[in-house]
């Protein structure tokens with residue numbers, strides 16, 4: 001009898017040691033390592049809760065095993081017929097829930113502090129990034145510098161490596177040790193920008209702006225994905241955040257602002273573009289922006305996304321084609337691109353569509369033709 005009790009005590013002690021050790025916190029089976037103060041708090045609540053749950057599980061399992069062994073019928077054990085009349089029998093129904101409630105409250109105390117931090121209505125911030133989800137890509141707007149980025153699934157990952165379907169063509173670049181406000185919204189359905197190591201998550205809701213924040217403590221690459229089932233391409237909107245030093249970020253920001261100014265100047269210039277120039281540019285943009293639905297071979301996905309190869313619109317009246325791309329087709333997945341692409345980009349894409357995949361119309365569409373249709 002005594003030896004079993006000793007063994008149980010020994011086992012419980014060992015479990016306690018294991019739980020308190022760093023081993024579990026760093027295990028690859030645990031949540032990813034936090035790199036933001038609020039995420040760290042959430043992680044700590046998770047660790048406390050898991051530890052308590054594990055200890056309770058061990059105690060209950062031990063009681064069951066003990067009862068199975070010691071209270072066996074073949075040992076002649078007879079159930080206590082007067083248990084409910086004993087002191088413990090009378091009060092257990094009150095004491096046990098009290099203990100459970102006590103444990104719940106002790107968790108709730110830390111959890112509540114974390115919730116208060118998350119729902120702080122006036123958090124400090126040094127910069128703001130607006131994150132826009134759409135089927136199926138992410139757009140980022142740096143509210144302070146005006147930089148806009150579009151981040152698509154990187155589709156040419158060959159051979160399939162560890163980041164297959166988790167890589168993007170353009171990561172979100174953020175500085176470390178900076179308080180960043182993240183605004184979330186979407187152009188179509190619910191999405192959810194989820195990068196567990198650096199930020200807690202809230203839904204992005206069409207017509208609303210929701211808010212989270214981050215303060216990345218360590219340089220590096222952080223990965224995530226959309227966490228709202230947003231349609232057939234839901235699995236194809238991964239997120240990559242590259243956290244760089246403040247200096248590196250300032251330099252990058254300067255370059256981006258200059259590049260955006262140059263691109264805007266180029267798009268609004270009166271230059272007559274040649275077929276070769278537009279075709280090459282168009283191919284590049286098409287493969288970034290349109291390929292997810294209409295496919296690289298222009299054949300679309302039968303029954304879902306129409307083929308542009310041989311399509312009446314992509315080979316017919318140029319004006320109708322331009323209008324379709326500018327304004328989209330309402331009520332379908334075909335978005336309006338007028339706010340996302342400039343005249344030159346749209347002119348190039350349309351020139352490409354009208355001459356690729358055997359659509360040999362020979363049409364060259366200039367940026368000013370697009371401007372005229374806006």
Ligand code: HEC
Nearest residue numbers: 135289290293305306311312313324325329332333334349
């Ligand atoms: C999210 C999926 C999606 C993306 C991305 C997309 N399209 Fe579409 N596109 C559609 C759908 C769906 C239709 C069919 C709309 C309809 O029912 O008329 C369509 C129709 C079209 C048509 C008319 C084809 C026809 O024969 O009716 C053109 C042209 C077109 N898209 C061009 C583009 C261009 C250019 C881009 C990139 C800038 C693009 N699309 C990106 C989904 C998409």
Ligand SMILES: [Cu+2]
Nearest residue numbers: 191192226230
């Ligand atoms: Cu999504």
